[in-house]
Amino acid sequence: MLKMMMRNIAASSSSYCTSRRWRGMPCLHSNSTVVVFANDYFAFLHSQPSKPIKSTRTQLEQPVRNSLKITTVEDAFNVFDRMLQMRPRPSVVRFTQILGQVSKLKHYSAVISLYNQMGASGIGPDVYTLNILINCYCHLNQMGFSLSVLGKFFKVGLEPNVFTFTTLINGFLLENRGAEAATLLHKMMRGGNCQPDVVTFNTIIRGFCMKGNNSAAIQLLRKMEEGPCKPNLVAYNTIIDSLCKDTLVDNALNLFSEMMCKGIAPNAITYTSLIHGVCKLGEWKEAARLLNEMVSKNIFPDVRTFNVLVDTLCKEGMVGEAEGVVEMMIERDIEPNTVTYNSLMDGYCLRGEIGKAQKVFELMLSKGSMVNVVSYSTLINGYCKRKRIDEAMMLFLDMSHKGLVPNTITYNTLLDGFCKVGRVQNAQKLFSEMQACGQLPDVQTYSILLDGLCKNRQLSRAMQLFGEMEAKKLDINIVIYNILIEGLCIAGKLESARDLFCGLSSKGLRPDVRTYTIMINGLCIAGLTSEAENLLVEMEVKGCSPNGYTYNTIIRGFIHNKQTSRAMVLIQTMKEKGFSADASTTELIVNLLLQDEVDPALLPLIKGSL
């Protein structure tokens, strides 16, 4: 069992990108479902009393705590300073408590600098201090430093515990280094005095989920059931959430009922995940049902639950409805947060209403320190998509003045913006800059840049970049190959394109509809229409059905090669398959009609195809 688990962990480490793998965009749904949802939703809200428990709970809990609550980094630094001046000095426990609180606020670099202050003042760390420190380095993707803290344990004679190892495993998994995570787990299990606990297993489950490997996650859950370390709510929530993100809502709901049968009660997190899943599927009625169900169990939706609703509505283009939800939040005394506003901004940008997005941005600015990197990236994306790259750049410069650090996504957004307006030079400069600033390019960065270079006739630079990707052992996917094959075809290098195409299977990659369509287009450009038609048959045989775009491509290819009658036959096939001629194909057909030299026998066919 252990061996298999570790193989799975190791296998999950093949990709370079640390973020959860790309998941498809939700499809569009008709507005009628929303009306149903909105009505139910209103009914739900008006039938509910506003937030019955929150105030009493905080009142009860607050006075019992002996350490004061730190809410900002500034607080932490001030309290820390005062403590350092106190005589006698508070114990290491007191200092560590502050580190823990700052770490909870996710200000990891602040924790590190506070830790260094401790050291400078001669306060030696304890096990807790070092564990917190390791966790911070893990979240900063600095596993090297995490491991050197592990060395520090031994140096000062402290013994690392389950927390230490679980935190390190989490760090490795966050950096997509599954093999090392597995090695550590192995050491723990062999060591005897430090056995993995439920959190260790949950961490590994989360690692599988991050890679989209739900079945490995479920397998581990089953193994836990057999062993002494039974899965808890977190284990179930982790998998339910992952299934929902993949819109495998039925599986998630099965796990949900299974969990309740075992006497594990769901919480707001469970319901938020499920609601997210059904919303992505456009099942608004089901979302309302789940909302009602959770409230009936005295589990109250919080800001994150509502954010799921706001965001999905925005992604479906229904910003008006999303605004309605925000109003309801405010009515119910649930303050919209940065995420709420970011979703709204993105919703406006998707509809091209960048002015409204800008308004939301300014609203956030007026409320104090509400904007974050995502807010900037969202608005930058909005401007880039409208080809207003200079305004996007202004925002980019503005964010660093605010002390916000642009990340890989921010750079990718801008790179794409530059490429799409043909300013590939600027893009390449920015590409160097991002690396100089320590932001690692990921597969998407390369795909953006490769596409920009190919589309702007800089094929050799593109191939050079591709070589760089291979050298870095990046997880090169089919999208990258599609870009290159297309670039080669457009540049007239059909042979090289064909080589790449034929070599795909040896790289463990399967051509998708786009790959075939690109190759078909390339063959047509080179006048090899019959080979193109063979490929059209071949793709179908290999289980990859051509789509409307494929048919339009090959039909245009035949027309360009003056094989009008063959084109007409293909139009028939296309229609039988339920696809139709797009604007540019139609234009070509109209032009054929306007040309006098067309064989009169073909006229009825041509007219029939319109």
Next chain:
DNA sequence: ATAGGGTTAG
């Protein structure tokens, strides 16, 4: 006192 599930951008 310390680690672990749910929301946003390419």
